[in-house]
Structure formats: structure tokens, C-alpha cells
Amino acid sequence: MAGATLDPRLLAPGAGPSPAELVAADLGGGPALLRIEGSAPSWAELAGAFDLWTTDPAEADRWAKGFDRAPRAAMCGALLVRAASVSGDPWPGLVAESTTYSLLQAGPEFREWLEHRPRAARADARPRVRVERDDRCWEVVLTRPDRHNALDARMRDELYVALDEARSRPDVTVALRGDGPSFCSGGDLDEFGTAPGPVDAHAVRLGRSLALLVSEMRDRIVVGIHGACLGAGIELPAFARRVVAADDARVGLPELDLGLVPGAGGTVSIPRRAGSPALLDLLLSGGTVDARAALAHGLVDEVVPGARLRARVLELARR
Amino acid sequence: MANNLGKRYSCAECGGQVLVTKAGDGGLECHGQPMEIMQPKPLPSSD
Structure with a gap:
């Protein structure tokens, strides 16, 4: 399988202000690791761009382990959540x-x-x-x-x-x-x-x-x-x-x-x-x-x- | 007795079945007897 396309996209803790300390996972593809340095995007931008985010590295580690257990299922779950409407029928x-x-x-x-x-x-x-x-x-x-x-x-x-x-x-x-x-x-x-x-x-x-x-x-x-x-x-x-x-x-x-x-x-x-x-x-x-x-x-x-x-x-x- | 939308009823005498497409009050009879509501048949696991 093409591993790179299934890797979680993680934002690792950086040295900048609080949004740069964000740890986030994008379960749908993209680069395996993104490190933010210097000026960070806003919380709102990050929250919108990623499936999950946390400032707790231990939590991010749990997510990454989950992803590793079953990357295909994790990707499918993330795709479902993105496509779902949260109201109505x-x-x-x-x-x-x-x-x-x-x-x-x-x-x-x-x-x-x-x-x-x-x-x-x-x-x-x-x-x-x-x-x-x-x-x-x-x-x-x-x-x-x-x-x-x-x-x-x-x-x-x-x-x-x-x-x-x-x-x-x-x-x-x-x-x-x-x-x-x-x-x-x-x-x-x-x-x-x-x-x-x-x-x-x-x-x-x-x-x-x-x-x-x-x-x-x-x-x-x-x-x-x-x-x-x-x-x-x-x-x-x-x-x-x-x-x-x-x-x-x-x-x-x-x-x-x-x-x-x-x-x-x-x-x-x-x-x-x-x-x-x-x-x-x-x-x-x-x-x-x-x-x-x-x-x-x-x-x-x-x-x-x-x-x-x-x-x-x-x-x-x-x- | 209410006839519920989507329910099937069958006749013990002739085996005839009806499917309720508009709910309402009243009884369903066939061969002079009340028709019996049919329970859904068991289906296999979906797992």
C-alpha cells in the first residue's frame, strides 16, 4: 500500500506561541509530519484544517498509535466524519x-x-x-x-x-x-x-x-x-x-x-x-x-x- | 386496531398477504377472520 498517502498529518509541538504548540492530526493524507516554526497560523485556521488537535503530546501519541493500529480504518473514519452533516436527516x-x-x-x-x-x-x-x-x-x-x-x-x-x-x-x-x-x-x-x-x-x-x-x-x-x-x-x-x-x-x-x-x-x-x-x-x-x-x-x-x-x-x- | 404503515398481514386460511401503505384504524379480515400481523423474518449478522 502507498503508505505516504495514509500517514497521519501531525503538527508537532514547536517553540513559538501557543498555536504553534498545537499538536494535530489530519487522518486523510498529506505529509507525515509538519513542524510549524516562526509565525503560526491562527487556532481557527488550524482547527479548520485538521481532523483533531490537542496541546497534549500524550494525547497526540495515543491518536498516532490508533492510526498505526489500523490506518485504513482510521482514514475511512476521518473521511466519514468530514463528509457527514451534523444536523438534519x-x-x-x-x-x-x-x-x-x-x-x-x-x-x-x-x-x-x-x-x-x-x-x-x-x-x-x-x-x-x-x-x-x-x-x-x-x-x-x-x-x-x-x-x-x-x-x-x-x-x-x-x-x-x-x-x-x-x-x-x-x-x-x-x-x-x-x-x-x-x-x-x-x-x-x-x-x-x-x-x-x-x-x-x-x-x-x-x-x-x-x-x-x-x-x-x-x-x-x-x-x-x-x-x-x-x-x-x-x-x-x-x-x-x-x-x-x-x-x-x-x-x-x-x-x-x-x-x-x-x-x-x-x-x-x-x-x-x-x-x-x-x-x-x-x-x-x-x-x-x-x-x-x-x-x-x-x-x-x-x-x-x-x-x-x-x-x-x-x-x-x-x- | 391500528394498521401500521409498512406492516404486513397474512391470512391463515389462504396465505394471502397485504402490505399497509396508509395507516389507519380498523381491522383487516380475510376469509372471515382477522388477518395476522407478520413478524420480520430473522436475518443474518451484518458483522
């Missing part, structure tokens, strides 16, 4: 994200991850979703606690049916949460690589899009998240107008480790909530942020003690 962004995701499913970074990951087939036929309906508020609960509510095709289909039914009932509000130690640890890794090919996967992803459902119901769905909230476990909640986090919540986007980008709508929902840099920061860092940091970023709207989460979500949903 989410559908074009969801189509673009799914297209990119499928492209990466056929790429070398995902293939390499598949070859090295441990194999396990632990699928079972237990229900993945429970719906408790009262007159005006439906409590929709993910019920795969032993797997941290990993989102497999069965859970996607059950959740789709539940949310689609609620969507068609304008008088109903939804409280969405998860049983067990975590809200949702993301896509079920055991199913990765089982899609019937990137093109058909694209059709399934968009034809049964949980992201679109949550987005369409955003004003009348409240999501309570706790424990591991990874990948889809934050991408889907981020579409809702109101997200409550328990104080033990850990939020992250691990997709880059798999050579992928977020595929549950996160490149649309997270920039709209927290800004495009927040999405790229989560993606490139690959780690998790705690509930307080998620609140500071705008990824969630409030933090409550874990024991209060369910009551608070129901209280908000019943308003």
Missing part, C-alpha cells in the same frame, strides 16, 4: 457509514483480526429482549446479562421488532436499558466474520437499522446505560435525546482494533451529540472514558448512582 450518514463498514469488512485489517481472534460459538436461543408495557411507557430491556448484552443478530431482530412497534404508537414512550453488569458491550464478537458478504451485510444493516429507529423516536426514548457501553452500546443511545449513565458506565469505541469503523450509527450520532473530534478521539484512542468524562463530552446527559438508574430512566420516560 441522519439517513445519508447512515448509508455512508454502512457502505464504509462493508468496505472495511472486505479489507485486510479486518481479515487479519479475524484470523487471530479466538473462536467461540456460544449462540443460544434465549430471548434477548423483554418488553414491559404499561399504558404509556414501555420498558425495553436487553436480557443477555451473561454476555454483557452483546448485540447479536437475534438481539438486533428482537429489539427491532420492539422498537418498531413502539415507533408506530406515537402515544408511547420508551425506557431502554440492560439487565446485568452492563448495558451493552457492542456487537457480539462471536458473530464477526459470519455476515453473508459485505454487500448483503450492507443491505441487512440498513434494512434493519436500529439507529434509524432510535433516531426517529429520539424525543420519546430515554436510554439508561451502565457498565460496559462499547460500540453499539453507546452509538445507539447517542441518538436519543436523553441518555442517563450510571456512575459505573465505561464508554468506548473499540472498532479500530478490528480494522473497522463504528457500524451502528455512531459516526452520525456521536458527532451530533459531542462533536466530530469527540468521535475521532474515542475511535483513535480505543480506550474507554468513565461516566463523568462522558458527561463532560456531552455523550450522556446526566450521571446517577447505579442503584438509581432504572428509577431515573422510568421517571424521565413517564414525563
